[in-house]
Amino acid sequence: MKTILSFALALLMSSTLAIAQEDPQNPSGERPSFEQFLRNKTDYIVNEMKLDEATAQKFRPLYEELQKAKGALFEKYGQSSRELHREMKKNNGTVSDELYLKAVMNDAQLNYEDALLDRDYLNKFEMVLTPKQLYDYVKAEKRFKAQFWNKGKQPNGKDNQNVRKGENRRK
Numbered sequence: 001m002k003t004i005l006s007f008a009l010a011l012l013m014s015s016t017l018a019i020a021q022e023d024p025q026n027p028s029g030e031r032p033s034f035e036q037f038l039r040n041k042t043d044y045i046v047n048e049m050k051l052d053e054a055t056a057q058k059f060r061p062l063y064e065e066l067q068k069a070k071g072a073l074f075e076k077y078g079q080s081s082r083e084l085h086r087e088m089k090k091n092n093g094t095v096s097d098e099l100y101l102k103a104v105m106n107d108a109q110l111n112y113e114d115a116l117l118d119r120d121y122l123n124k125f126e127m128v129l130t131p132k133q134l135y136d137y138v139k140a141e142k143r144f145k146a147q148f149w150n151k152g153k154q155p156n157g158k159d160n161q162n163v164r165k166g167e168n169r170r171k
Contacts, residue, residue, distance in 0.1 A: 048140035
């Protein structure tokens, strides 16, 4: 469970670095600010959804509000994971059961509150998007996450961890 929490926090914190490495407008490779990352991600989602300008203007503020709320949520519950890692380093990998339990419970609460945010904002998005656009939104979010996670793929298109020998991933 701690691995999952650590992985989620690493994704959140390193996602800005991933965008910086791909951004041709940022040749220096400097980490973009959260606002720059958010603009880039919002642009990606809007483009993937193929929204017209009027709908995009209504969608963007809601989407950015959701992303900021999620960032605050991950920061709030990330403290437990950081505390666990500090304790592990300090004590050569030995951590109290109480700290493990706290990390697991915080992870469960994070997942719960994240799901509540998604549900609440899907209801808000429903006010400005058609059902098809709402479906496209969910697909665009999945594609964005998949692109981020697939950065470590092998050049031949196969992922060592997720594809058995001889299998090709579907596109």
